[in-house]
Amino acid sequence: MSILIDKNTRVVVSGITGREGSFHTRQMIEYGTNVVAGVTPGKGGQIFEAGDQKIPVFNTIQEAVESTNPNASMIIVPARFAVDAIYEAADAGIPFITCLTEYIPVLDMIEARAYLDAKGARLLGPNCPGLLTPGEAKIGFIPGSVAMPGPVGVVSKSGTLTYEVIDALTRLGIGQTTCVGIGGDPINGTDFIDVLKLFEADPDTEHIVMIGEIGGNAEEKAAAFIKEHVTKPVTSFIAGRTAPPGRRMGHAGAIVEGKSGTAEGKIEALRAAGVPVADNPDDIAKIVAERMGK
Amino acid sequence: MNLHEYQAKRLFAEHGVPIPNGEVAHTPAEAREIAERLGGVIVKAQVHTGGRGKAGGVKLGRTPAEAEAAAAAILGMDIKGYTVGKVLLDELAPGIEQEIYLAVLIDRANRRPMIMASAAGGMDIEQVAEETPEKIIKVHIEPSLGVRSYQSTYVASRMGLPKELWRDFHKLLTGLYSCFNANDASLTEINPLVITGEGKLLAVDGKMTIDDNALFRLEKVAAMRDVAEEPDAERQAREAGINFIKLDGNIGCMVNGAGLAMTTMDVTKLFGGEPANFLDIGGGAQAEQVAAALRIILSDPNVKAVLINIFGGITRGDEVAKGIVAALGQVETEVPMVVRLAGTNAEEGMAILADAEMETAVTLSDAAQKAVKLAQGDN
Ligand SMILES: Nc1ncnc2c1ncn2[C@@H]1O[C@H](COP(=O)(O)OP(=O)(O)O)[C@@H](O)[C@H]1O
Ligand SMILES: [Mg+2]
Numbered sequence: 171m172s173i174l175i176d177k178n179t180r181v182v183v184s185g186i187t188g189r190e191g192s193f194h195t196r197q198m199i200e201y202g203t204n205v206v207a208g209v210t211p212g213k214g215g216q217i218f219e220a221g222d223q224k225i226p227v228f229n230t231i232q233e234a235v236e237s238t239n240p241n242a243s244m245i246i247v248p249a250r251f252a253v254d255a256i257y258e259a260a261d262a263g264i265p266f267i268t269c270l271t272e273y274i275p276v277l278d279m280i281e282a283r284a285y286l287d288a289k290g291a292r293l294l295g296p297n298c299p300g301l302l303t304p305g306e307a308k309i310g311f312i313p314g315s316v317a318m319p320g321p322v323g324v325v326s327k328s329g330t331l332t333y334e335v336i337d338a339l340t341r342l343g344i345g346q347t348t349c350v351g352i353g354g355d356p357i358n359g360t361d362f363i364d365v366l367k368l369f370e371a372d373p374d375t376e377h378i379v380m381i382g383e384i385g386g387n388a389e390e391k392a393a394a395f396i397k398e399h400v401t402k403p404v405t406s407f408i409a410g411r412t413a414p415p416g417r418r419m420g421h422a423g424a425i426v427e428g429k430s431g432t433a434e435g436k437i438e439a440l441r442a443a444g445v446p447v448a449d450n451p452d453d454i455a456k457i458v459a460e461r462m463g464k
Numbered sequence: 465m466n467l468h469e470y471q472a473k474r475l476f477a478e479h480g481v482p483i484p485n486g487e488v489a490h491t492p493a494e495a496r497e498i499a500e501r502l503g504g505v506i507v508k509a510q511v512h513t514g515g516r517g518k519a520g521g522v523k524l525g526r527t528p529a530e531a532e533a534a535a536a537a538i539l540g541m542d543i544k545g546y547t548v549g550k551v552l553l554d555e556l557a558p559g560i561e562q563e564i565y566l567a568v569l570i571d572r573a574n575r576r577p578m579i580m581a582s583a584a585g586g587m588d589i590e591q592v593a594e595e596t597p598e599k600i601i602k603v604h605i606e607p608s609l610g611v612r613s614y615q616s617t618y619v620a621s622r623m624g625l626p627k628e629l630w631r632d633f634h635k636l637l638t639g640l641y642s643c644f645n646a647n648d649a650s651l652t653e654i655n656p657l658v659i660t661g662e663g664k665l666l667a668v669d670g671k672m673t674i675d676d677n678a679l680f681r682l683e684k685v686a687a688m689r690d691v692a693e694e695p696d697a698e699r700q701a702r703e704a705g706i707n708f709i710k711l712d713g714n715i716g717c718m719v720n721g722a723g724l725a726m727t728t729m730d731v732t733k734l735f736g737g738e739p740a741n742f743l744d745i746g747g748g749a750q751a752e753q754v755a756a757a758l759r760i761i762l763s764d765p766n767v768k769a770v771l772i773n774i775f776g777g778i779t780r781g782d783e784v785a786k787g788i789v790a791a792l793g794q795v796e797t798e799v800p801m802v803v804r805l806a807g808t809n810a811e812e813g814m815a816i817l818a819d820a821e822m823e824t825a826v827t828l829s830d831a832a833q834k835a836v837k838l839a840q841g842d843n
Contacts, residue, residue: 194778249680250680273677275677276675276677278678280570281607284607311777312777313776313807313808316807327723330719330720330723330777330779334724354723357570391573410726410730413742419726420723420744421723423572429594451731451828452731452827452828
C-alpha cells in the first residue's frame, strides 16, 4: 500500500506543454504514472506525446475533468500563473493538487489555502518536489532511480536532501511506501501532521522518516502530534543548525527569527517526543536500519 | 527585501499613518539645509538594521549647526557591519508622552496576518516577548474582513490607550494593514508609535520587509532596493539567480537545493570546519550559473577550500561539471576543491572532471571531512 498516490491515480498536468512541464511529465509517464490529461490555455486540442502514449491537452481543467476524469493534479507553471491554477484545480473538484511552482507570494497563498480548506481539497506544496510511491507512480521531481518499494514512509520539507536520504535508505536495502516533499514555503498545504496521520493509518508503513528544517514551528507541532498519536517509530533530521539568525536560507520559510524557528528548539521537541534526530543525514538510514532490526 | 526607515514611513503615510515631516541627506551640508527648513530635527542613520539609537546612529539636531554636526558624525559610521550612506532628518515630535509598539506581520502557524502590539514600545520587542509575554497583544486579521473596529478597540483597550485616541488608533491600524497588504509586506512595524505632548499619535520609526516573491507586481517598491546596502557578492548572486549568503568561515560551499545547502554547512561544522557561505545554485542550474557561483565563492579571500555537493535530480551532474571547468578556465585559483556528485548524470559529470585535479568524494560526510582537511592546509 501507499499514501496519496498509486498506479491508478489519474493525473492532470497544468503546464504540460512548458519546458519543465513536458520534461517532467515524460519522466512521470516513464515511471508508470497514469497521466490522463494536460492543460495549457490556448493549446486545447493538441496531443502531448510521451513514448507510445498520446495525452490530450485541454484549455482548462474543467474541460479535462469533463472528458478524462482525473483525481489528482500537478501544477508546473510560472509563479504568476500558479495561484490561478491552484484555484482552477480546486474549483474543478480535483481532490488532490500538487503545486511544484516556486516563488508564489505569501499573501496569495494565505487566501488560496483558506479557499482550499473551504472546498475540502488537499494541496501539496507549493515550492515542493512532489511525491513518489516506489514502483507505482510519481508526481513531481523526485528521481525514480533512487527509490525502491518497502516499509518506510518519508516526509520532508526539502528537495535534494530528501533524494539523498531516500538514496541512502535504498542503498541499505530499505525501501519506501511513499516519499512526500511538503516544500519549504511559509504557507503551504499539506504539512507534517497531515502526512504523519496518513502514514500512521497505512498498514504497510512500518517506520517514518521526517526531515525538517529551520523556520516556523511545523516540526514542533509534529513532535507534539507524534507524542500523542503516532505509534510507529519516527526517525528525524533537521537542516540548518549552523544557519545565522535573521537570514533566509534559500527557502522562503527557512529563517530563524529571534528565538523562534531554531534547529535546537526543533531537535529538542522531537527528542522529547521520543524521536531520534540524526546529527548527519548520512546516519539516518543507519539509525532506521538499526531500529528496524536490520 | 528590507526597506529603509524613510521608505517605509513614506509608504505608511500613503495609507494615512501619521509620520513626522522629514527629508533625506547624503552630506552634512545637505543636512544643514534641511534643518534650516524644518527647524529642530532628529538625525537618523538609514541602514538595514535596528537598534540604531543604542549604536549612536540617532542624534538630536536642535539647531542647523547641531544637525550638520550630527550628520557628519553619523554618515560613514559603521552600524553592525553596515556603513551609513544617508541620514533621515525628521521634525522632532512635540514631546513624547508614551512609546508604543505596533506591527502587522504574517503568523505562519495560524496562516493569517497578525497585529502585534505592546504598550512597552521603543524597546527591543524580542526582549519584551521573552521577559513579559503578557504585555504583548496579538490579534489575527481575516483577509476577507480586514481590521474590524472591535479589534482595534480591543488592542487599544488592552494597551490602556486613552479613550480619546481610539478612533485615531483604528484609522492608523487600518492604514498600517492596508499598507502591509498593498505592498505584499511580511512585516510592517512601528517602534515606537508615540503619543505626542499634544496628545496625537505619530509613527516616529518604521520598518518594512517585502515578500521578494511579490516584487514582480510592485514596480515602485522594487525600485526602492538599495544596492549599496547589499554586499557585492550577494548582488551578483541575486542577478545570476543564485541563493547566496556570506558567512565567516573558510570553506566555500556550492550545493543544489536549500535544504541540502544548509545540511552541507551543518556537516562541515560537525567535522570541525567553518562554512564561508550558504549557496544554493537552484534547481536545473546550467553551466553558466555554476561558473558564476564558483566565481562568487572564490572572490572571498577567506576561502581556503571549496566543497561542491550536488545531488542531481532536475540538476544534471554533467552540466555542473561543465560549469566548474568553465569557471576554472576563467579564474586563476590555487584554492583546493572537493567534488561530490550523486544522482542524475553523476558519472558523466565525474568523467568531465577527471582532468581537473580535484578531490572527489562519494558521501557528504566524506566530502566534508576532505574539505576540512584541505582548508587546514594539510593535504
Ligand atoms: N521624530 C522624533 N522626535 C522625537 N524623538 C524621536 C523621533 N524619532 C525617534 N525618536 C526617539 O529616538 C528613539 C530611537 O529612534 P528609532 O527611530 O526607534 O531608532 P532605532 O529603533 O533604530 O533605535 C525612539 O525610541 C524615540 O524615543
Ligand atoms: Mg525603533
